[in-house]
Amino acid sequence: QQPVQSPQAVILREGEDAVINCSSSKALYSVHWYRQKHGEAPVFLMILLKGGEQKGHDKISASFNEKKQQSSLYLTASQLSYSGTYFCGTEMEYGNKLVFGAGTILRVKS
Amino acid sequence: NAGVTQTPKFQVLKTGQSMTLQCAQDMNHNSMYWYRQDPGMGLRLIYYSASEGTTDKGEVPNGYNVSRLNKREFSLRLESAAPSQTSVYFCASSEPGSTDTQYFGPGTRLTVL
Numbered sequence A: 001q002q003p004v005q006s007p008q009a010v011i012l013r014e015g016e017d018a019v020i021n022c023s024s025s026k027a028l029y030s031v032h033w034y035r036q037k038h039g040e041a042p043v044f045l046m047i048l049l050k051g052g053e054q055k056g057h058d059k060i061s062a063s064f065n066e067k068k069q070q071s072s073l074y075l076t077a078s079q080l081s082y083s084g085t086y087f088c089g090t091e092m093e094y095g096n097k098l099v100f101g102a103g104t105i106l107r108v109k110s
Numbered sequence B: 001n002a003g004v005t006q007t008p009k010f011q012v013l014k015t016g017q018s019m020t021l022q023c024a025q026d027m028n029h030n031s032m033y034w035y036r037q038d039p040g041m042g043l044r045l046i047y048y049s050a051s052e053g054t055t056d057k058g059e060v061p062n063g064y065n066v067s068r069l070n071k072r073e074f075s076l077r078l079e080s081a082a083p084s085q086t087s088v089y090f091c092a093s094s095e096p097g098s099t100d101t102q103y104f105g106p107g108t109r110l111t112v113l
Helices: none
Strands: A004-006 A009-013 A018-023 A030-036 A043-049 A055-057 A060-065 A070-075 A084-091 A104-109 B004-007 B010-013 B019-025 B031-038 B042-049 B064-068 B074-078 B087-094 B108-112
Touching: A004 A084, A009 A018, A018 A084, A018 A104, A030 A060, A030 A070, A043 A055, A043 A060, A070 A084, A084 B042, B004 B087, B010 B019, B019 B031, B019 B087, B031 B064, B031 B074, B042 B064, B042 B074, B074 B087
Parallel strands: A009 A104, B010 B108
Antiparallel strands: A004 A018, A018 A070, A030 A043, A030 A084, A055 A060, A060 A070, A084 A104, B004 B019, B019 B074, B031 B042, B031 B087, B064 B074, B087 B108
């Protein structure tokens, strides 16, 4: 079951914040976040595990609400380099294959 | 350390032609995957291989076959290409564990006329 990402697209100015959401109708074991720049391969950002802590590095962090089966990716003080498409991948049980959302296009303007 | 490599980068086929997409990884990972990416649909799993000698269907396996040649290499074959298979194909690898991070290759852009 493909997770639902929102919004589909967002345009920011440098320095602004953004939140990208990923929701599932099924209970989740983990949520993975990837970023893909235009014409390139997806690159891993972080993973959130059921029962785990909020993750983050630098100005990109994420949370996982197990009760709502929802994860949110927080981008703080956005930079031009944050532009790209963000995908969440969800895993319902340990060892299951990832199912990716349709992606959220983020564009940061100067 | 090249990570995950894919060949070719671009390919144009006519309907009914066959071809094989090659993927290799040098990270000694056990698991390998083939995805297709279409506009607005994210990444969809075609086939995966949990370890050398095993392969399993993913979400969209019809029209494709795979071979896990050895631990490093995982190929995807289109026996009779159709326009609906026009897409960008990504190979990925991972080492199963609590993080199970997937590392993606650069992709193959395939057009079927």
